Every structure is written in structure tokens, then in C-alpha cells.
Amino acid sequence: MQHGSWETCADAGAQAESSAAQQARDRAEQAGDTAEAARQQAIVDRASARLWAWPCAPGTAPILSSGGYDYLARALAARGFVVVSVGANGINATAAGQADTVYQARAALIERHLLMWQRLARSGDGPLRGALTDPRTEAPVTADFRGRVDLGDVGLLGHSMGGGGVMQEIADSSRAHWPSGVTVKAAFTLAPTATWDGDPVTRTPFAVMWGTCDQVNTGSFFEQNSAANRAPIYKYTLTGGNHAFYNRQWSPSSGQVASRDDALPGSAPGTCLSQYDDPAQPQRDQPRLAEERQRRIAADRVTAFFERYLRGRTDRQPYLTGERPFPGEPAHVVTSAYDAGA
Template identity: 45%
Template sequence: MDALPVSTVTYDLGDQAFTDPDVTFFDRHPGKPVPMELAAVVHYPTDLGRTRHPLIVIEHGSWWSCIDRAARKPTGGWPCTRGEGSLRSYRGYGYLATSLAERGFVVVSISANAINAHVLGDAGYLARARLINRHLHMWQQLASTGRGPLRGTFVDPRTGREVRPRFRGRVDTRNVGTVGHSRAGKGVMWQASDKHRSEWPRGVRVRAVLPLAPVYFTPPGGSDRDTLVTKIPVKVITASCDGAVGEEGVQYVDDVEGRNPDASHESIAGGNHNHFNTRWSPGRIGGEDDAIDPCASKISAQEQRRRTRRLVATYFVETLQPSVDE
């Protein structure tokens, strides 16, 4: 299949547009719900045709949330203070989203800076799952009725002008894949788990999950129920030179051995943690190369992303694509 032409839009409902009563501050207002942003970048086939396209949601992990423009250094609060701009980690997977959209997927990469700034521990993974569910709820409303909070919010990132893609009837929210990088890797496992699937919005069905260089952070003897996925395919991708979290994410596959025949793991030899996200890589404010040293097999950022595109696209074509051709 030839690569489809791809268009890109963004939406931003505000830095404090969504609260969940179970997502509370760990720092300045303990016990008070954290207002979270609802912002994303969307890559989609320019010609949506007459079919419904599978939906993929990407969520970034824990990183700096803001940029001090004058000092050209990253900072960690949320919302960003005057003179600062947000560090848009959610825009760091454009290479991956474009590759998927070329194959017929609608890809939504969401911002999670409020969580990074104010929520820690298991509450942070719950928060990431609830944030995904909120975006999925909005997309279900838009795709089924043309209404809801997303109506009239799409903007061309090049011109800043409002655009109106015809997503109604063209996005299949019952055929969803999720990708989570780093801490969001555990976040998507939490959201997709057997224990938490009852929290999926009505009209939404997640059919495949992909933790990308995920954290694991479950102590020996601790319960894995919050992240146990036995009912849908799981593919864990790690990197052999990852100096941030290593390759412990393979444990998600080990946890379901004998219970999920569609759980698999693949390692990118020579890859590191931050090169999965272009905004976290050297050359950007706050970006750094976190490969373990020495790492004899280390590969370039470009090669790592090329391999990531191939692995991720192959996985979702196998697990989600059939609905496009029905």
C-alpha cells in the first residue's frame, strides 16, 4: 500500500481544562484535584474517504513541563509562569504519528505536563490512564455525533487558523490502540488492564497496547493487578542502551506468561531512552542523550526512530488495520 498524504491539526482546550477527583496534588495542595490540560496534536490521512479509521493515542512520559525562554533552560511547574512556554513533549512523536497516519490511522498525541509537575507514584499512572480516557471520550463524541468539546477546536499548526476536518463517522473509537513512552508506558498498561477496562468510555474499545521503553516500578512481591493485560494484544518495545529505565519493561510480558498469547517484547539494539522523543533529544532545550556508557552497539537517533517506525507500524497494522478494509 502506498503512503497516504497526511495532514496535521492541533487542539488545546486549556492548561487547566480537566480535573478528576482521584488525581490529586502531591506537592502544593495535597488532596486537592489537579487541573490538567487537554491538548494534543493529530496526524491523519488527508483524504478520510468513506471508511472509519482506527484511532491511536500516544502519551508521553515524565519530563520537564516548561521552558524559561530568557535563560533557555527547562523548568518544572504547571501551568507555566509568565515568560515561560510549555515544553511540548507531546509533539515529539511526529515521526511516529506521520508513519502511522500514512497507513490509514488517526493518531492523537496528548499532553500530560500537569501530571508530570504535580502527581507522583501510582496516582500518576492512574492520572495518565484517566487523561487518556478523557480524550477518548471526547473523540467518541466527535466521531459519533460531530459534537462535544472537540467541535470547532482544530487548528492548523502552521497558520494558527481554525480548520474543520471531517472526523464524524470517520474515526473508529471501537478500534483503538495506545502507545505510552516511559512513565506513560505504565500509564497505558494501567488504562488497558483487565482491572481498569470497565473505566473505558462508552463506545470505546481498546484493542492493542504498546508500552515504549516503559517503567515497571512494581516492587518484588507487590501486586501487578493494576497493569495486568490478558485480554488484548500487548507489545513492549525497549532499547538495549537505555540509561533511564533499562529494559525492565519486559516484565509486563513475563507477568502474563501463559495467560496472554498475544503479548510480546522486542528490543532495539543500541537505542536509548530519550531518542524515542525528538523533544527530549540533544539539540532541544532540556534534551539529552541518556545512553548507558559504554554502549558499544549505540545507534543514531535517526536509526532508532527508523526502527521504531517499522516496529510500531507493523504491530498496529496487524492488530487494528483489518477494520479499514471491511
């Protein structure tokens, strides 16, 4: 799993300074005071540099975005999967504005981790030996992974720009870069940014999930590849879903620095403003999905998807195509699209 682009350092002071300066800048702009607006913007920029630093300043904890998918990791691990969440804070702090190469860098980061796990699974040594700890006790993990991890049966999951990196990694043009003995069988992307046309993906089953109140307005990989795909692909549209709630560290309930609800509020309580990238779909109020509901919807489909394509569980197929509802889920919340491929 790979997270997306977010602040890297939990500097509460920098966040407070930035918020105050943004408000002062806006007031200055409204008053036509360009000098004061520029001064406040300089404060915003300095605070932002602290929030997006890497490594973080001494005494400032990093924002561990990689831990924000623990609910998915636990759900998958309970079904027998070995789950790895990759930290990408170094890329986030150094790759601003690199719309094309940042996805290649993210794909390369995935490959680097696959190589390390391949070595640990084959010989028991390498950079990961002794580096893993139990998050409950912080004690070193002494388990022997030799013969326990099948790198010929890999699934990838990415959120936001991490989703774009995953799509780059499963693109037809990237398959030659996969480490020897590693095969990616399927990929699931949560609100994957599609800020470039992307290389075609025709041979790997994938799923895209996006929310109608997501200001990033993601989800177009399904349409980009549906004409040429030879493998099954899926798209899930969450009515009232936003961008940040897939990651618990980014969500307001975490209390983490920089966490926020990034949906535009609607005109009534409990609503958000839809963000369809379609002139025929004007902005309108939609019922807002709560954090836990959005994550539950994601977890149901992520686990079913990887059980289907890594475990061969064909009984999960009707849930993935939308023919059968997941238990306790209102039918109108999720719209499914499915293309079986050639």
C-alpha cells in the same frame, strides 16, 4: 499516544542555573563543604521548580513533549489512522513520587480524551469542536469528523511513564472503565516504566520495546504477563538503544531545553554502557544506536503492529515475530520475543 515524565517548561535560564549549580554542588561535596553543597542544592531546587512548573511562567514556552512522536503520527496517518497525541504536562508537574496513582491518572487522561473524541465523532460537538488546528498553518480544522472515527477500533501507544499509563489502561481491572462504545484492540509501549507490579493484562495484544542502554531499565511487562496472557504479546530489545531518543523533543538534535542523550557513555566513542537488570548480564560497552536509527526501528514495528491488530493485516505478522527482517535493518540490532497467548 501519551508521552512520559519530562521537564514541562522551556526555561533556558533555569536549565543553565541548574547545570552550573549541580557542578558547584558536586565540587563542594568532594571538598567536604556541606554548607556550600546545601546552598548549591537549593539553587538546583529553585531552578528545577521553574523547569517543572505548570502552567509555565508568562513568556516561557511549554515543552510540547506530545509533539515528539510526530514521526510516528505521520507514518500511521499515511496508512489511514487517525492519530492523537495527548499532552500530560499537568500530570508531570504535579505527580512526582506517586508511583501507583500516577499511572491511574494517566489512564484516566486517556479515557477523557477518548470520551471527547467519541462525542466529536458522534455529534460533531463537545470540547474538541473548533479546538483543533492545522500545525502547518495554525488555521482551525473545519473537517467534519462525524462517522469518520471508529472508537470501537482503538490502539494506544505510550512512552516511558506514558507507557505505564497505557499498560494500566489495558489491564484487566481497567476494562470496566472504558467509555461505552470504546474498545482498545492493541497497545504498543516504548520503554514503559514498570515501577509497580501492575495489574495483569491478559486480553489485549501488546508490545514492549526497550533499549539495552536505557538507564530506566524498562521492559518487564512482557515477563510479568507472559504466564497468564490470552492474547499475543511481543517484546523488542534494541541493542544500544536509550530512553530519550523515541521522543524528538527530548533528543539532542531538537535543540530543545532539557533535551539530552541519557545513556551512560561507554569506554570508547560510539558506545554506551549496557543496563541489563540481570546479574548474569554485567555492564559492558555496546554500539550506540543513533537517534534516527532508533526511531526508524520503532516506526517500522509500531506501524506493522497496528496494521496487524487494527486492520487485520496478517501479512505483517512475520515482521512482528522476527521471522522476517524489516528492510535495511541489521539482524543483530533487535531481538524479538513473542508469546501467542492461550
